Amino acid sequence: RKYNCLLGTPDKGARNLNPEDIVRITTRIRIVYFILHKIEIPEEENKKGRLDGEKPEPDSNFCLLSQKKSTEKLEQLIQNKVFEAVFPLHDNTEGVGKDLKKKWARWRDVIYAQPVIEIRDYFGEKVALYFAWLGWYTIMLFPAAIVGIIVFLYGLVHFSSSQISKEICQANSTIMCPRCEPHCPYWALSDTCTYAKVTHLFDNEGTVFFAMFMAVWATVFLELWKRQRAKDVTWWNLYSWDEDEEEMALELINNPDCTIQTHKHSYLHSTLIILGVAVMITILIGIAQAIVIYRVVMNVYFTQSDWDFVRERANTIAVMTGALVHYLTIVIMTKVNRMVAMYLCNLERPRTFTEKENNFTVKYFTFQFFVHFSSLIYVAFFLGRINGRPGQYVRIAGKWRLEECHPSGCITDLFIQMAIVMVLKQTLSNCMEFLSPYLKSKFQKICGKSNGKGQVHTEDGMPDPCKANWLKNYNKVEVNVFSLFDEFLEMVIQYSFTTIFVAAFPLAPLLAFLNNIVEIRLDAIKMMRLQRRMVPRKANDMGIWLQVLEAIGVLAVISNGLVIAITSDFIPRIIYKYFYGPCASSNVSDIDCLTGYINNSLSVFLTKDFRSDTELLRMNVSYCRYRDYRNADDYNFSVQFWHIFAARLAFVIVFEHVVVCIKFIAAWFVPDIPQSVKNKALEEKHKELLEELSVIEHSTEV
């Protein structure tokens, strides 16, 4: 096998035109790892008695794996508990590993740039690309966070000067229809004064600008990342690297007679996968709906509770238990999704590992996206829009009224949801991510002290420093091929939160920025100190993740357009200003154009039209108001409703097309590959051709 190793490495070096004489450690580890996973050495002898690994050979610095001769496939052996684990060792004492630990995996280095080259030397290209991307993303979040803060401050400056907040706060005499039917009382609009002011923080003209800005930002981010990536990859001499070729070379080195795996494609399987994905998405949306219904039912149930404390806080309790249930479904469905995605992925029979990873990524991400976002989508676009009107509410099973928007505007609900998700999820997941390996490693260290140490002694009596190192590594937390995948998934979900509903929550980039600064170091510490060293893998791009990010960019345009048009009150205000308000008819200059907007936006409902003889009729109120545009006589939608609705839709169309055009132009404007990289490739080709030419000339002359 050593022969194979030795053969493999120079061959690889030669093929990649690697100018270095020393073959990289990462390459060596990869080759050994590959071979270990494929070997089937025929000898039947010495099968047992090797429960823990042979010592790694410290002089060669080469086969750092816990490798041993075996009679069966390694994976089977692992299953059979013949070996407990296969993994490369950390190398902290000298060289790159030490440097990294010193320069990177410490909290105090937060402000410095990451040593991407050294990460690459230690963990391989794939991990290095992840950290390069994460670093780049964090840097790019900085301007977005700044603009977000400015937009937020703009809202803050106009905090109390807004005509709408003023009108709401003064509306003592505006009596609103009750929020729930049998027991809730009428209420005055001025009760929501504070909320109205807060809403105006996020629902102003700045938000529209910010949504467009973020859509363009997403494009520019991806374009610049492509350039950055091209630079890094050229620097690593991997620009024209080809996974197929490498995999095949490894196969051949291992077994020169192996047959190639051909590409397979089946339309039947594609159809099955589409159907599977569709079914899964339906289930996920169904779960989100179930939670909505749960909240509605629970709300009513709690209001009718005998316990005073519960009855008064019915809504809050319902929302909180709902959030709990939601969190539980996320946790459960994450596991279910992973299994389903894996199953669907295997249906496709992917050829190479990268292909498999890509297929799995797309499916798993799609499912996770729906798990995380379907409730937000409901809040943003459906909550409070399908409720019917007083006297004729839409009811689930004819009984329970649907939830309504917050009285100060539907965008507030979205804002609250976003804030909770961003803050809670990030904090929680960071803690989980860091603490669980930390605790595990602590736990294993304690166990290891009693078990592992004994084993070392039983073998040769005295502690070997190399074996001690091996044991120390063994005690660290296991890693597998999906460890990096999980990191990526977490960041991409975060990226979705930062871009998709950013119109409702301008502080999202700031939160993401702060989180990422911590995240980079957390991941670094985790990888360096708490986990076993990953098997280095080559890669020259992020794989499918780039397309996923691009898809998120498109979704972001659509959803931000919809949020501004449908969730926010931006369009109704504009329409009122130019068509129905005081400024529309006459040119008055001393009056705010939005004067009377609140009164105009509320419809009148005559209490005598309430369906049953509830206690509501007994109160001395002849009519109440509700947020909608309906006629006072037949409760049909008024002209203004349709006018605003048309304007909303027109805004969606215009916003989408304009932003997509801007994205397109931005993508064209910033070339994907920097010219220095292109020129370098050109020069190399030129050199190659010159050499070839001289060879030919030589041969013809001779």
Added chain:
Amino acid sequence: RKYNCLLGTPDKGARNLNPEDIVRITTRIRIVYFILHKIEIPEEENKKGRLDGEKPEPDSNFCLLSQKKSTEKLEQLIQNKVFEAVFPLHDNTEGVGKDLKKKWARWRDVIYAQPVIEIRDYFGEKVALYFAWLGWYTIMLFPAAIVGIIVFLYGLVHFSSSQISKEICQANSTIMCPRCEPHCPYWALSDTCTYAKVTHLFDNEGTVFFAMFMAVWATVFLELWKRQRAKDVTWWNLYSWDEDEEEMALELINNPDCTIQTHKHSYLHSTLIILGVAVMITILIGIAQAIVIYRVVMNVYFTQSDWDFVRERANTIAVMTGALVHYLTIVIMTKVNRMVAMYLCNLERPRTFTEKENNFTVKYFTFQFFVHFSSLIYVAFFLGRINGRPGQYVRIAGKWRLEECHPSGCITDLFIQMAIVMVLKQTLSNCMEFLSPYLKSKFQKICGKSNGKGQVHTEDGMPDPCKANWLKNYNKVEVNVFSLFDEFLEMVIQYSFTTIFVAAFPLAPLLAFLNNIVEIRLDAIKMMRLQRRMVPRKANDMGIWLQVLEAIGVLAVISNGLVIAITSDFIPRIIYKYFYGPCASSNVSDIDCLTGYINNSLSVFLTKDFRSDTELLRMNVSYCRYRDYRNADDYNFSVQFWHIFAARLAFVIVFEHVVVCIKFIAAWFVPDIPQSVKNKALEEKHKELLEELSVIEHSTEV
């Protein structure tokens, strides 16, 4: 130079892993052509006296160009009239050329498949790809044409049974407002009975289906073409061919010391180009508007004419002169566009010829697109929508009323325009394209008989068969690098017509199909018999045209959605059916749901509200009707107007997103590259690696 040729060809052959021992004729021609364009041989001697070419060497069958040693760059020489032309000769007498002439460039072969391989052998890959694409496009048009005919027949079956046509034909008593102000009379709605029937041919539910079908068709077409192309190109061993490398190799063969051209990119230039394109597009749209204004003004001018004949046909004459002016602008702007595109393209300083061609293509196509489509866009989306209402029409310069839609619906105008453009433009351009080289070659033959023949005799007294062939070729029409480009442009513009407004004209695919069958043979005959042989050029894809076609696909989705939503009466009918018609309130089963639609869609205008004391007031009509949804009292838009408008916009949004999703899924479903091609590439890599491995093993053993 011959040394270079000889050196170059085996070198090329070796690099491309060409298994054939014989170097292809097309490759040879290309190399010689390239060298001829670059040579600067230092000798000053024998500069003059070589006005016509040396004889081609028939034995080598190699340097078929009219090549000769020269002291300056060939292009300068051509300019200086030292040489009259450089071109490869046709080779009709034997081999591929004869086969092609027999099997391809004849009318009677219309039904057979094209011999793409032989075209490639004779004209090079670029031309072969054009014909392969054209053939594929024609084949794919066949199902689209069939579906188009079915949709058309569906309209025909419902021709007279439609409730709407019936109501229009019976509406004797519905008095419509005059179409122009001072002199036009009131008219009865039943006058437009025939037109209404014809309109229903194209404005029915089938059209919506057809528009969706064509959007998906466009995607499937491109996907299948990508597969087809991948197959062809692999067959030609050009799959991993690289233009940069080839160009560099040719440069090096010609001059081993030459420096490489590096990539250049300047943000300033990109900005300038964007601005230039934007200005140009503005001008083109301005021209379209000018034509609209011309028609409006001319219409009024003709109506006030003294000449009875003109006055009665004012509208027709205005439209016809307008069409003439439009045609003239197209012809003129085509030339202007070409110049502007070339200028902008040179600003970018493209590196290779392909890059230049791509840049030029995008710009020129964009300009040509606006020239051809801006008036159609006006007709589809603006005509009759910005006219105001009786008594308060929108007027140009306060004087001339804008044109209105045809009384039976706005889609009729679009249909007429499309029919004219498709039929006229295709017939005309085919004639022009074929006749102009035909006449030129006839003309030159006549001239050549008196001039050229004399020249041959003056040189060596007796007619040389080779020189005669040379002269015959010289008499054919010149070709340049843009000959093929023009063919492509024509077909892509046709493709745009077939897809972009197909909702208004379901017969477009049929017309395109018929035209293309003719077009293929016309082009073949032109290239084989009337034009000089093109310099063969290698290519492994269609270059930028594929992206252009994809962009057209996206535009087609948008515009078809808009045509159905805005131009056609599909949405108003649906809204009437479900919200305002007899079926909305009660469940009557014996009445057509559209009963009363016509009456509902016409607003009432009281004639006493006409602005001035025109003769209209004197007639005994108290109110007239017009196509719009306005209140009868204040002439503001009614609830129904806003309702319909919102529905139209919602339809656009839903249509776009659904079709884009379907396109996306279709693109995913059909892999770009067939697995046979992928497997072939894989096998080659495998073979290569095996060889390499055996070399290494051999060397280590020794």
